[in-house]
Amino acid sequence: MKDAKMYIPSYDDMLAAHERIKPHIRRTPVRVSDYLNGLSGAQLFFKCENFQEPGAFKVRGASNAVFGLDEAQAAKGVATHSSGNHASCLSYAAMLRGIPCNVVMPRTAPQAKKDTVRRYGGVITECEPSTTSREETFAKVQAATGGDFVHPYNDPRVIAGQGTCAKELVEQVDGLDMVVAPIGGGGMISGTCLTLATLAPETQVIAAEPETADDAYRSFKAGHIIADDAPKSIADGLLVPLKDLTWHFVSNNVSEIFTASETEIVDAMKLIWKHLRVVAEPSSSVPLACILKNPEFFAGKRVGIIITGGNVDLDKLPWI
Amino acid sequence: MKDAKMYIPSYDDMLAAHERIKPHIRRTPVRVSDYLNGLSGAQLFFKCENFQEPGAFKVRGASNAVFGLDEAQAAKGVATHSSGNHASCLSYAAMLRGIPCNVVMPRTAPQAKKDTVRRYGGVITECEPSTTSREETFAKVQAATGGDFVHPYNDPRVIAGQGTCAKELVEQVDGLDMVVAPIGGGGMISGTCLTLATLAPETQVIAAEPETADDAYRSFKAGHIIADDAPKSIADGLLVPLKDLTWHFVSNNVSEIFTASETEIVDAMKLIWKHLRVVAEPSSSVPLACILKNPEFFAGKRVGIIITGGNVDLDKLPWI
Incomplete structure (x- = not known):
């Protein structure tokens, strides 16, 4: 059983996953904001996985x-x-x-x-x-x-399932130059790589990570997994390390990893709430933070962004 | 010009409005929540007008x-x-x-x-x-x-425009028993009546109003317009009185008006943020507050709800 779980999922596994889960998940909408497009200089397409019934792509x-x-x-x-x-x-x-x-x-x-x-x-x-x-x-x-x-990310069934999000996004938005998703353990990023490598190989996969929990960034630069035991960030969904399966996709298919500070993450979160009018977690706000921090990289591009989740303690908002 | 503006808009005016404004507005998505369906005992379909670029159906x-x-x-x-x-x-x-x-x-x-x-x-x-x-x-x-x-609501062009929202909702959701929208001056309610009277005459139109600014409720019960000069409510979009055009629709086409207290409105607002994961104004939360307050009326029904707007001061949330 252990070996079966270390199997690298294929594009067909992702297609099978989509057929299997369609009755149980939502095909989430894509949100745009002229204001955030103006602010970033890019065309941003936010895939709202926070609109899944339990509030996350997972x-x-x-x-x-x-x-x-x-x-x-x-x-x-x-x-x-x-x-x-x-x-x-x-x-x-x-x-x-x-x-x-x-x-x-x-x-x-x-x-x-x-x-x-x-x-x-x-x-x-x-x-x-x-x-x-x-x-x-x-x-x-x-x-x-x-x-x-069922490991949160280092499981081929999980990665194949997460890959269905990028499949829908590509069906919903034409001509994406890149897709940006947050990276913690790398499940969403791996699924995105799995899907886009076949369905839209011209579309780059970019990962976004908190500066204070930047083990994926350091792994990516070093060429091997670096794992921290207990990093801290407001982006509480991104505190876990890469594992062998997700490292496979990150090391082979990710084009770039950017990082953002805690303040930049909170600022981006507030911008998403204010201008997209959706409730997004801190973890989901790291991609926009990275985009606004690196305008030269994203300028003029059509950029898909995964809003990964919206489960927030409304009594403890980070800007209040 | 004054007489022209007191013209009662027709269904064809609404259709013409939709063709005119389509390039300039969004066809907003409809959100559902199994949790809120369970809580209310009804099937709720939230039309997210807070997702218009300027954040409101207006x-x-x-x-x-x-x-x-x-x-x-x-x-x-x-x-x-x-x-x-x-x-x-x-x-x-x-x-x-x-x-x-x-x-x-x-x-x-x-x-x-x-x-x-x-x-x-x-x-x-x-x-x-x-x-x-x-x-x-x-x-x-x-x-x-x-x-x-351009009066905020007592203008046939405005009412015809607001009516396009109910047209989309009926195209997006089959078999609605009723549509519930907040009522202030009555523009959205009037547009909803205008559209549904022709497109879905079996669908009831229900208005929802703050208890502390209940002039539409009292007008509806009295059979003539009652206007307050300066009512107060957290639902700051609903503090204006009915006028002749909107009274025409309210008195002829609205089935019922319910009211909710300030506390009930805030509780409903928080439920919408938490379970729909959208940023809705206090005014937009009055319909859910009224639905949860009157479960016997709504039980088992398919209910459309207009989330009218999402422009909120994120630094001053009413539950914090």
Whole structure:
């Protein structure tokens, strides 16, 4: 089973994933803003994955894993560790199929994300906010439940599922010069690479990362995975390291990685709320922050941007 | 000219308006939330007019007026008074056509709305937050500029333009039992009545109003227009009274008017931000507040809701 999970997903896996998950996800709309186009000097197309029912693109990969299980494994359910949205989305998909879901979450994850997991029937075990603690706690939970481990990103089923987002984006918007997505563990970026390498090989894939959690950027420059144990950023969805499968796509298919400071991320978040009038997470705001910071790179380009999620604690907004 | 403006717009006027304004507005998407459906017991379809470029449905009526002007009048531009979004949207439409726009706004209007008017080249003259002061100040401004008066709602061009929103909604969602929209002066409600009376006469039109600015509710029950001079509500777009044209539609075509308290409006606003993940104004949150308050009326129904606008001062959120 472990080897099967290290299989590099193919374009056909992504197509199969899209057919499998279509009844369970939304085909999210693309938003544009003349104001943000003027501000950036580019043509920006925001794919609103925050409009998925559980509020994040991760419902794509999670649904692909959950609805691909055979009946015997489905009876034991699924299990995972996640900084938040993967947990919510796996719980949601498991709820739709009517199977158990156990999740290990950092105790510091936003309350809104914990509430969402519980609303969907997920059972939470809390850990410390470090990779080490997360992996130790998870091993115990999985041993106790027998749930199928659906890794938040280093799983071919998950990467194939995330790739369906770029497929829809290319169907919705013609002639994209590039697609920019945030990078944490690299699941969305890997799925985007997987899809665009076949469907639109002329479209560059650009990753956007917080300066204070820039392990993917440093990995990309060094040519091998560099993992930090407990980086800190307001972009709480982007604090996990690359793994072998996502490194495969990042090292082979990503054109560039840009980084943005915490202040730049918050400024971009507020611009998205004000001018797109959508509720986007800090993690989802890193691409716009990077675009506004590097106007010479993006000027005149048609740029797709993945708004990855919108699960925010509305009582604790970073600019107030 | 005055008589022409008191003409009751027809369904064909609405169709002509849609053809005229299509190049200048967005066909906004419809959002759904399984969570809010569960909470309300109804099937809710939210038409996101907050996604218009200037952030409100009022760009429809404003564009219809601006792009319908002959060249001689267009040279003198347009003028209006507005609690906010009509001013922004008229400025925006005038900017697109390249003609002047003068607006009278209450000094208490949200800073975000004033900023938007100025960004679109509108020239603001401030007045006190009362109907009396607004009308006096406007008379002076209009006399000085010769701009064509585009009333925020009591104008057949504006009502025909607003009616295009319900046309799109009916094209996007089948079998609506009712459409609920907020009511202030009654422009959106009148346009909705105009369109649905012909296109979907089986669909009821329901108006939603703040308890603390319930002049439309009291007018509806009394059978004649009751106007308050300076009502107060967090729903700052709904503080103006009905006028003869909008009263025509309200008295003939509206099935029911519900009201909600300030607390109920804020609670509904937060639910929309959290579960639809869109930025909606307090005014836009009154319909959901009324639906949640009257579950027996809406249970099991397919309900269209107009999210009328999303211009909010993000530094002053009502729940923080």
